[in-house]
Amino acid sequence: MKNELVIEWRHVARDAENVFETCKETGMPLDAVLDEIRMLLEMEGVSVRIVETVGEPETLLFNGAPIEELLEGVEVTATACASCASCGESCGDDCEDEECRTLRYNGEAYEAIPPELIGRAAAKALEID
Known part of the structure; x- marks a missing residue:
């Protein structure tokens, strides 16, 4: 088992205070999942750190690996931002040519990354069976 978990949350936003709705939906479960597992991991000697990168398409990297590379059966598709209800409302014409992951x-299709997948990807990145 590795002794550090670095989760990089990349997401689109006008700035750090104005995160789009879909990205917020991933950020909230990310915080909740980390609150649940942080204490357990720290008891095992694993440090947990989150890095937030604004201006990138939304994804989560676990120790540098994207969630879709860590979890078997997870595929990434893209939808036009204008067709995404939460992004369309948040960014309007600013993102006409953008795509949402x-x-x-x-x-099932998920615009926001579900907590179950976040926890499973964290365990996989730490090489926990």
Whole structure:
């Protein structure tokens, strides 16, 4: 097992205070999942750190690896930003040519990354079985 977990949350935003709705939906479960596992990991000697990168398409990297590379069966697709209800409302015409990342897993499409996948990817990045 590795002794450090670095999660980089990349997301689109006008600035750090104005995160788009879909990206906020990932950030909230990310905080909740980390609150749940941080104490357990620290008891095992694993430090947990989050890095937030604004201005990138939304994704999560776990010790440098994207979630779709860590978890079998997770695929990345893209939808036009204007067709994404939460992004369309947030950024309007500012993102006409932009695409939003969507994860597909077990036949479901997710604009925001579900907490279950966040926890599983963290465990995989730490090489926890």
